[in-house]
Amino acid sequence: MTQPAIVKAKIHSVRPVAVGHFEMLLESSQLAAADPGQFVHVRTPGTLRRPISFSRLDRVHGRAGILWQVVGAGTGWLSQQPTGGRLDVLGPLGRGFPAPEADRPWCLIGGGVGIPPLFAALQIWGDSVRAPITAVLGARRGDLLVMVDDFRNRIGDVQVTTDDGSQGGQGTVLGPLAHWRARHPNGQIYACGPTPMLAEVAQLCRGVERVYLALEQRMGCGVGACLACVVLAQGKQGPEWRRVCHDGPVFAAKELVW
Ligand SMILES: Cc1cc2nc3c(=O)[nH]c(=O)nc-3n(C[C@H](O)[C@H](O)[C@H](O)COP(=O)(O)OP(=O)(O)OC[C@H]3O[C@@H](n4cnc5c(N)ncnc54)[C@H](O)[C@@H]3O)c2cc1C
Numbered sequence: 001m002t003q004p005a006i007v008k009a010k011i012h013s014v015r016p017v018a019v020g021h022f023e024m025l026l027e028s029s030q031l032a033a034a035d036p037g038q039f040v041h042v043r044t045p046g047t048l049r050r051p052i053s054f055s056r057l058d059r060v061h062g063r064a065g066i067l068w069q070v071v072g073a074g075t076g077w078l079s080q081q082p083t084g085g086r087l088d089v090l091g092p093l094g095r096g097f098p099a100p101e102a103d104r105p106w107c108l109i110g111g112g113v114g115i116p117p118l119f120a121a122l123q124i125w126g127d128s129v130r131a132p133i134t135a136v137l138g139a140r141r142g143d144l145l146v147m148v149d150d151f152r153n154r155i156g157d158v159q160v161t162t163d164d165g166s167q168g169g170q171g172t173v174l175g176p177l178a179h180w181r182a183r184h185p186n187g188q189i190y191a192c193g194p195t196p197m198l199a200e201v202a203q204l205c206r207g208v209e210r211v212y213l214a215l216e217q218r219m220g221c222g223v224g225a226c227l228a229c230v231v232l233a234q235g236k237q238g239p240e241w242r243r244v245c246h247d248g249p250v251f252a253a254k255e256l257v258w
């Protein structure tokens with residue numbers, strides 16, 4: 001695992017990718033060596049750092065992507081940073097996804113800004129998985145969907161859902177996931193998205209051995225010191241607190257107490 005450090009990374013590019021969503025490429029081989037599912041803590045003026053997952057990891061050119069939705073001051077400021085400028089990030093942080101098993105069907109389930117870390121996983125491991133790979137990508141509306149073409153450029157089976165039916169099938173990612181799970185009882189599932197979606201993925205896939213969820217939680221320090229980000233998990237002696245920033249953000253679904 002790459003050791004976290006403060007990196008003043010050069011901004012290679014920033015571009016809008018959907019309504020209120022931007023993606024930035026940072027030049028840094030150290031960040032590009034991160035595991036999919038890890039994140040950076042971005043310094044923004046006058047506020048705590050802001051956690052954002054890696055959306056792509058280009059180890060050949062030494063570039064790492066981050067993709068965010070503008071929701072407040074920190075992400076708003078980030079979207080105004082110029083190409084060629086420098087961004088102060090602490091990372092790579094946390095524990096990312098484990099490598100998928102090569103011979104198990106693999107399903108990537110992403111909701112909203114939960115989609116980007118799954119693309120990083122596909123980019124790094126897609127070629128090593130010999131079994132079929134499926135992606136199910138969902139958003140509230142079609143104009144909020146991100147990275148669908150990136151997935152389609154790599155795999156054939158990309159299913160899209162929107163709550164209002166404006167793109168793909170109407171409904172949530174859970175419908176296609178239920179079908180996939182019935183067809184592939186021994187498959188492996190990686191998911192990232194809003195907490196209610198992850199809770200339903202965990203419920204639907206109960207009993208499946210390899211289900212990994214990337215959680216989002218409000219964060220303070222980002223490095224395991226302040227306990228702002230804890231979630232309840234199954235310990236050896238009963239439920240215990242785990243830090244999303246340090247012990248996660250990726251957890252096996254069976255570890256978590258909902
Ligand atoms: C490990 C991790 C990875 C993340 N990866 C991404 C990513 O790849 N792309 C992305 O767009 N966002 C991601 N987030 C969420 C992102 O960190 C927040 O949207 C951001 O910190 C908001 O900062 P702000 O100053 O713009 O908004 P604020 O002014 O701080 O908040 C604005 C609104 O966003 C909500 N919000 C703030 N932080 C979070 C959070 N952590 N989870 C849920 N809601 C929040 C607030 O409740 C409020 O309603 C991630 C969060 C975590 C913990």
Ligand code: FES
Nearest residue numbers: 220222226227245
């Ligand atoms: S944010 Fe401080 S312990 Fe996780």
